[in-house]
Amino acid sequence: MSILNFLRRRTATASVAKERLQIIISHERSQRNTPDYLPKLQEEILAVIAKYIPIDREKVTVNLERMGGSAVLELNVTMPEESIA
Amino acid sequence: MSKIIVVTSGKGGVGKTTSSAAISSGLAMRGHKTVVIDFDIGLRNLDIIMGCERRVVYDFINVINGEASLKQALIKDKRLPQLFILPASQTRDKDALTMEGVEKVLNELSKEFEFIICDSPAGIETGAMMAMHFADEAIIVTNPEVSSVRDSDRILGILASKTKRAIEGGSPIVEHLLLTRYDGDRVAKGEMLSVEDVKDILAIPLIGIIPESKAVLKASNTGTPVVLDENSDAGSAYQDAIARFLGEDRPMRFIHAERKGILRRLFGRTKEEQPA
Numbered sequence: 001m002s003i004l005n006f007l008r009r010r011t012a013t014a015s016v017a018k019e020r021l022q023i024i025i026s027h028e029r030s031q032r033n034t035p036d037y038l039p040k041l042q043e044e045i046l047a048v049i050a051k052y053i054p055i056d057r058e059k060v061t062v063n064l065e066r067m068g069g070s071a072v073l074e075l076n077v078t079m080p081e082e083s084i085a
Numbered sequence: 086m087s088k089i090i091v092v093t094s095g096k097g098g099v100g101k102t103t104s105s106a107a108i109s110s111g112l113a114m115r116g117h118k119t120v121v122i123d124f125d126i127g128l129r130n131l132d133i134i135m136g137c138e139r140r141v142v143y144d145f146i147n148v149i150n151g152e153a154s155l156k157q158a159l160i161k162d163k164r165l166p167q168l169f170i171l172p173a174s175q176t177r178d179k180d181a182l183t184m185e186g187v188e189k190v191l192n193e194l195s196k197e198f199e200f201i202i203c204d205s206p207a208g209i210e211t212g213a214m215m216a217m218h219f220a221d222e223a224i225i226v227t228n229p230e231v232s233s234v235r236d237s238d239r240i241l242g243i244l245a246s247k248t249k250r251a252i253e254g255g256s257p258i259v260e261h262l263l264l265t266r267y268d269g270d271r272v273a274k275g276e277m278l279s280v281e282d283v284k285d286i287l288a289i290p291l292i293g294i295i296p297e298s299k300a301v302l303k304a305s306n307t308g309t310p311v312v313l314d315e316n317s318d319a320g321s322a323y324q325d326a327i328a329r330f331l332g333e334d335r336p337m338r339f340i341h342a343e344r345k346g347i348l349r350r351l352f353g354r355t356k357e358e359q360p361a
Contacts, residue, residue, distance in 0.1 A: 012275025017231050018282045025238050025286060032242045 038064060045075060054080055087195035090202050091220040093244075095236030097207030099228045100265040103301055103311065104323075105204035106134045108224065110310035111327035113168035117199045120159065122190075123173035124216035125206035126182055132172045135162070136308020146174035149186030155193055164313065169198070180211075187215050209243060218248050222259040224292065228266045229278040234286055237262075241287065261292035263326060268297045270342040280340055293326025295319050296339040 042062040049055055059078035064071055092105040102125075109121035122145060123131035132138040137160045143153035148171070155171075162168035171190075174181070194201050205216035217223065223244055227237045244258050245251055251258075264283055271277040284291055300317030304310060312327070314320040318339065325335045 014272070014275050014278050014282065017278055018286070021231055021234055021278075021286050025235060028235075028238065029242070032246070 035064070038062065049077060056080065087198055088200050088221050089191060089195070089219050090200060090222045090224060091205055091217045092202060092224045092226060093205040093213065093217055093240055094226040094233065095207065095209065095213075095240040096228075096233045099226050099233050100295070100301075101207070101226050102130050102134050102204055103305065104224065104226050104263060104265065104295075105131060105202050106310040107312040107320075107323040108327060108330070109200070109202040110135075110162075110165060110168060111312045111323055112200050112202075112331075113162070113165040114312070115327070115331070116167060118167045118197065119200040119202065120169040120171060120194055120198045121202040121204060122171040122194075122216075123204050124182070124212045125204065126173050126178065126212050127175065128206065129173035129175050131170065131204050132160075133308060134305055135170050135310060137162070137170055137172075138308070141172045144172045144174040145190070146176075146178055146181045148190055149181055149183065155190065164309075182211055182215050184215065184218065188219060191219050209239070214243075214247065217244060220244075220248060220250075220258050222261065224261045224263050225287070225289065226263050226265055227283060227287070229264060229268075229272070229280075229283055231278075234278070234283055237287055241289065260289040261330070262287055262289045263293050263295065264291065265295040266297045267294050267339060269340060272340075273342040280337070291337070292329050293322060294337055294339050295322045295326070298322075 042060075045062075046055070046057065046060060055077055061074075061076045063074040063076070065074065090108075092101050092108065094101050102123075105121055109119045112119045121131065121135070123129050124145075125131070126146065129141075129144070132141050140160050143158035145158070147153040148155050148158045158171060160170040160172065162170065171194075191201060203216040203220065206212040217240075225237050225240060227233050241260065244260065248258060250256065262284065264280060267280070268277055272279045280291065280294060296318050298311075298317060298319035300314050300319045301311050303317075304314055304320075311317065311319050312323040315324070322339055325338060328335050
């Protein structure tokens with residue numbers, strides 16, 4: 001049976017499917033309740049920052065978190081090393 | 086008290102119309118007065134699955150626009166006296182599906198029917214949103230496949246935020262997962278997401294597993310809801326799902342691959358391949 005199991009594991013793609021789904025769905029759920037203006041807001045804030053500092057757009061995250069009655073807008077920008085010096 | 090049930094999925098081709106036809110027929114078989122409405126304006130297909138395509142005179146849009154009465158548009162099923170069909174319009178007048186119009190029709194239907202089944206179109210456009218909007222319960226039809234599961238999750242998000250119950254802050258829509266085109270054999274081989282996998286991801290209660298079955302195509306070929314083919318695997322799986330929907334306790338079937346005897350393995354003739 002061990003050979004069979006070995007062969008089986010090589011063709012077992014369902015676990016890959018489950019893992020991929022868990023990642024993408026948790027990402028999409030986290031964005032589910034964010035307001036529609038968030039992507040545009042992110043773009044505009046970034047444009048302003050980019051005017052002064054060369055930033056890598058990949059290294060920016062914008063998050064809106066609800067805590068009880070209030071919401072926290074969190075902007076995370078990784079500054080390039082040269083700009084700090 | 087009448088109940089509005091939406092059959093939805095996001096993704097196309099997963100079995101919404103097949104399931105709407107089966108579930109509404111199954112409810113009517115059990116004596117519940119049921120109407121099934123096609124919300125797929127411009128691409129009507131519930132009529133052909135139900136086998137009443139040649140009896141359509143007026144449709145849902147005609148009723149909304151006041152061009153026909155509900156009584157004129159409803160098609161009485163020839164097999165089940167408790168079942169009625171409200172077909173979609175085949176002209177592409179999608180904007181005619183207004184919130185007020187749909188609400189008016191649903192209100193009128195709820196005076197007469199115990200169950201109102203809304204067969205949603207694929208996607209998240211007007212037709213799909215309208216089918217979901219007034220629902221009390223939702224049946225999420227999902228295939229054990231990545232795109233279908235992802236779309237189902239998206240639909241769950243919309244049900245929880247954009248529907249009447251969500252907006253008005255009533256009790257949330259009751260959600261049911263209906264897993265269709267399930268192949269226990271492939272699951273055992275690790276080639277297909279299992280029931281548990283899909284349940285883990287979507288986190289809603291399971292109402293039924295419909296196995297991948299030749300009976301479904303056979304049923305649609307002849308315009309007979311598959312649930313009427315009581316000896317078929319898919320037909321009995323729908324029967325189980327309907328019983329559970331009505332609160333009965335039925336063990337899940339078709340989860341695991343059917344154990345094949347050595348002769349079957351060698352000669353590979355399965356039950357559904359035998360001539361009827």
